[in-house]
Amino acid sequence: MHMNSDDTVRNILCRTPFLKRKRTDSSAIRVRLRMVSGILFLFLFGFSIAHAEPFKVPEKFIYDLTWAGIKAGTASLELTNDGDRVKIVSTAQSAPWVSFFYTVDDRIESILSHNPAFSSIGQPVQYRIKIREGSHRRDKEVVFDRNSNKAIYRDYLKNEKKEFDVPPSVFDPISSFYYLRTLTLTVGEPVYVTIFDSKKVWNVEVQVLRREKITLPTGTFNTIVVKPNMKSEGIFYRKGEIFIWLTDDGKHIPVQLQTKVAVGHITATLVKGIY
Structure with a gap:
C-alpha cells in the first residue's frame, strides 16, 4: 500500500514508545507534534558566539525545520533599526501538515537601546513573547528598568x-543570541551570559565543542559547534541536547541547529537570508 509523506510521519508519531498505552492515537499525535513545536520555539532562543565584526543591519535568517527528512515548519530571525533603537523579531510557524493536528504560530520581539558601554549590540529594554502552540497560549512581556x-x-x-x-x-533570551555573537570563542572553554527568563535570573553556560565543515543547500561552511545549557521555562526545559553550528568567521552566522527527540532529530537549516 502506498503511503504519502504525511501518512508516514503520522505512522511514526503513533508508534513511538514513550507514551502510555492508554493515550488515544489523536492524543499521541498531539504530544509528538508538541515536541516538533518545541523545536520551532527552540530555534527562537538559539545561541552563537565569537568576537566579531559589527552586525549588518538589516540582517535576516530564514530556516527550514525538518524531521526525518520531512519539512515540519519554518523559522526566521531578523535584526532591524527601529528609530534610535534596535529591534529583533523572531517567528516560527508549523508546516500545513503539522498545523492540521497542531498549529504553531510564535513571535518573539526584543528592543534594545544603543548603549556601547553595555555591549556592542546594545542594551535590552523590552521583551515580548506571543506563543500559540495547539491550545496552549502565552502572551508575556518584560520591561527592563535600568535605573x-x-x-x-x-x-x-x-x-x-x-x-x-x-x-x-x-539580557533577555533573544538579545543574548546577538550578544554571544560578539564574544571571544575558544574551543574547550565555556562562555557564560546572564539571562532573565521565566521570572528567574539564569547564568547560562554555552559549551564550545569543536570546529566542523558542513554542506547545506546554501553552501559549504566551516563552522564552530556550540551547545547551550539552560533549563528555563522558556525553552531549554525541553528534553534533549541542543547543538548549533556557527560559521567560523567574523559574523558567526547560525547555519544549523539540531536536537534529538524520541524518534530521530529535529534540524533547523538556513535556507536564505540577508547578512
Whole structure:
C-alpha cells in the first residue's frame, strides 16, 4: 500500500514508545507534534558566539525545520533599526501538515537601546513573547528598568504583574543570541551570559565543542559547534541536547541547529537570508 509523506510521519508519531498505552492515537499525535513545536520555539532562543565584526543591519535568517527528512515548519530571525533603537523579531510557524493536528504560530520581539558601554549590540529594554502552540497560549512581556535594575514582568493572559531584581548585565533570551555573537570563542572553554527568563535570573553556560565543515543547500561552511545549557521555562526545559553550528568567521552566522527527540532529530537549516 502506498503511503504519502504525511501518512508516514503520522505512522511514526503513533508508534513511538514513550507514551502510555492508554493515550488515544489523536492524543499521541498531539504530544509528538508538541515536541516538533518545541523545536520551532527552540530555534527562537538559539545561541552563537565569537568576537566579531559589527552586525549588518538589516540582517535576516530564514530556516527550514525538518524531521526525518520531512519539512515540519519554518523559522526566521531578523535584526532591524527601529528609530534610535534596535529591534529583533523572531517567528516560527508549523508546516500545513503539522498545523492540521497542531498549529504553531510564535513571535518573539526584543528592543534594545544603543548603549556601547553595555555591549556592542546594545542594551535590552523590552521583551515580548506571543506563543500559540495547539491550545496552549502565552502572551508575556518584560520591561527592563535600568535605573533601578528591575525587570517588570507581565502575563497578559493571567493578568499578572510582578517586579524582580536583576543584575545590570542581564539580557533577555533573544538579545543574548546577538550578544554571544560578539564574544571571544575558544574551543574547550565555556562562555557564560546572564539571562532573565521565566521570572528567574539564569547564568547560562554555552559549551564550545569543536570546529566542523558542513554542506547545506546554501553552501559549504566551516563552522564552530556550540551547545547551550539552560533549563528555563522558556525553552531549554525541553528534553534533549541542543547543538548549533556557527560559521567560523567574523559574523558567526547560525547555519544549523539540531536536537534529538524520541524518534530521530529535529534540524533547523538556513535556507536564505540577508547578512
